[in-house]
Amino acid sequence: MRKIGITRIALAFAAVAMLSACGQDEEAAAPAGGDTAAAEASTEVKAQIEARQAQYKKIGGAFKTINDNLKSGSPDIAAIQAAAASLPEIAATMGDWFPEGTGPESGVKTEALPAIWENRADFDQKIAAFQAAAANLNTVAQGGDVAAIGAAFGATGGTCKACHDNFRLDD
Amino acid sequence: MAVGTTRIIIWDWAVRLVHWLMVLLVPALWWSAEQGWMDWHQRFGLTLLGLVLFRLFWGFFGSRTARFVPMIRQLGALPAYVGKLSGGGGKAHFGHNPLGTLSVFALLLAVGAQLGTGLFTVDVDGLESGPLAIFVSFDTGREFADIHEFNFNIVVGLVVLHVAAIAFYYFARRDNLVGPMVTGRRAQSDFAAGAPQEIRVRPIAFVASALLSVACVYAVLNAG
Numbered sequence: 001m002r003k004i005g006i007t008r009i010a011l012a013f014a015a016v017a018m019l020s021a022c023g024q025d026e027e028a029a030a031p032a033g034g035d036t037a038a039a040e041a042s043t044e045v046k047a048q049i050e051a052r053q054a055q056y057k058k059i060g061g062a063f064k065t066i067n068d069n070l071k072s073g074s075p076d077i078a079a080i081q082a083a084a085a086s087l088p089e090i091a092a093t094m095g096d097w098f099p100e101g102t103g104p105e106s107g108v109k110t111e112a113l114p115a116i117w118e119n120r121a122d123f124d125q126k127i128a129a130f131q132a133a134a135a136n137l138n139t140v141a142q143g144g145d146v147a148a149i150g151a152a153f154g155a156t157g158g159t160c161k162a163c164h165d166n167f168r169l170d171d
Numbered sequence: 172m173a174v175g176t177t178r179i180i181i182w183d184w185a186v187r188l189v190h191w192l193m194v195l196l197v198p199a200l201w202w203s204a205e206q207g208w209m210d211w212h213q214r215f216g217l218t219l220l221g222l223v224l225f226r227l228f229w230g231f232f233g234s235r236t237a238r239f240v241p242m243i244r245q246l247g248a249l250p251a252y253v254g255k256l257s258g259g260g261g262k263a264h265f266g267h268n269p270l271g272t273l274s275v276f277a278l279l280l281a282v283g284a285q286l287g288t289g290l291f292t293v294d295v296d297g298l299e300s301g302p303l304a305i306f307v308s309f310d311t312g313r314e315f316a317d318i319h320e321f322n323f324n325i326v327v328g329l330v331v332l333h334v335a336a337i338a339f340y341y342f343a344r345r346d347n348l349v350g351p352m353v354t355g356r357r358a359q360s361d362f363a364a365g366a367p368q369e370i371r372v373r374p375i376a377f378v379a380s381a382l383l384s385v386a387c388v389y390a391v392l393n394a395g
Binding site: 060 | 293304308310312
C-alpha cells in the first residue's frame with residue numbers, strides 16, 4: 001500500500017516537471033532563425049521591434065494604473081482618466097508597428113508570431129477593435145462613473161486578449 | 172510491520188495537513204498559471220501563503236518535531252549523518268534528520284520567495300496583478316514576474332530532490348518516510364532505546380498560529 005503511495009507521488013511530480021519543461025522548450029525555440037541577410041537589416045528592424053515593445057509597455061503601464069484604481073476601495077478618478085486618455089493616442093499608429101520582416105524571422109527577440117503577416121487582414125481587424133474599445137474607454141472614463149469604467153475596461157482587455165491569443169507567443 | 176508493535180506519533184496532524192495541502196497546491200498553482208486562470212491562481216496562492224505562514228508560526232509554537240530551533244541545532248551533525256547514510260541500518264531520528272531539516276528550510280524558502288514575488292507580480296498586459304502590485308510600477312511588477320517565473324524552476328528542482336531523497340531512503344535504506352507523513356506514526360522499535368515520548372499539540376498554540384496566519388493573509392488582501 002505504501003509503495004503505491006510513493007510511486008503515485010513520484011509520478012505526479014515527474015509529470016509536473018516534464019510538462020513545465022515542455023513550456024520552456026516552446027519559448028526557447030521561438031527567437032531562433034536569424035541568418036546573415038537578416039543580420040544586415042537587423043539594426044533598423046531591431047529598433048522597430050524595440051520601439052513597438054516600448055509602446056506596448058506604455059499600454060501595460062496605463063492598464064495597470066486603471067486596474068489598480070478599479071481594485072482599490074477609493075479609486076483616483078483623475079489617474080484613471082489620464083491613463084485612459086493616453087490609450088487612443090498610443091494605439092492610433094499600432095497598425096504601423098508591424099512592417100514585414102519584424103517577426104521572429106528577423107532573429108530579434110520578439111513575441112510577435114508569423115501569423116500576423118500570414119493573416120494580416122484579421123490582425124488589422126483585431127487592432128481596429130482595440131482602438132475602438134480604447135476610444136470608448138476614454139469617453140466613459142471622462143464621464144467618471146466607476147462601474148461603467150470597469151465594464152469598458154473589461155471590454156478593452158478582451159480585445160487585447162482576442163489578438164494575443166493568435167498573434168503573440170504564449171508567455 | 173509486526174502485529175503488536177507499538178506505534179508512536181512523530182508528526183503532528185497540523186504538520187501533515189500542511190505538508191499534503193502543499194503537495195496539492197503547488198501543482199494546482201502551476202496548472203492554473205499555465206491555463207491563465209489567474210483568479211484561481213490567486214486563490215490558490217493566498218491559500219498557500221496562509222499555509223506557509225502557519226508552518227512558520229508552527230515552527231515556534233508547534234509540537235516538538237515541528238519546531239525550527241531543535242532542527243537548526245542538529246545541523247552541526249549533518250556531515251556525520253551524511254557520512255553514515257550509505258552504511259544503511261541504524262536507528263531512525265525522532266523528528267527531522269539533519270538532511271530533512273535542510274530540505275524543509277530550502278523548500279520553505281523557495282516557496283516563500285515564490286509567494287512573495289507573486290504578490291507583486293504584474294502580467295505582460297497590465298491586466299492581472301498580485302494583491303500587492305498596487306505598490307510597485309508596471310516595470311517593477313514585470314521584474315517580479317521574471318523572478319516569479321525563474322524561481323518556479325528552483326521550486327520544481329527542490330521538489331524533485333525531495334522526492335528523490337525519499338525514494339533513496341525507501342529503496343536503499345528500506346526506510347519508508349511517506350507512511351509516517353500520512354499516519355503520523357512510526358514503530359517505537361525504529362528508534363533507539365529510551366526513545367522520546369509521543370509529541371503533543373497544544374490547542375491554544377494551534378489557534379494562535381492559525382489566527383496569526385489568517386490575519387496576515389487578510390492584511391495582504393486589504394493592503395490596497
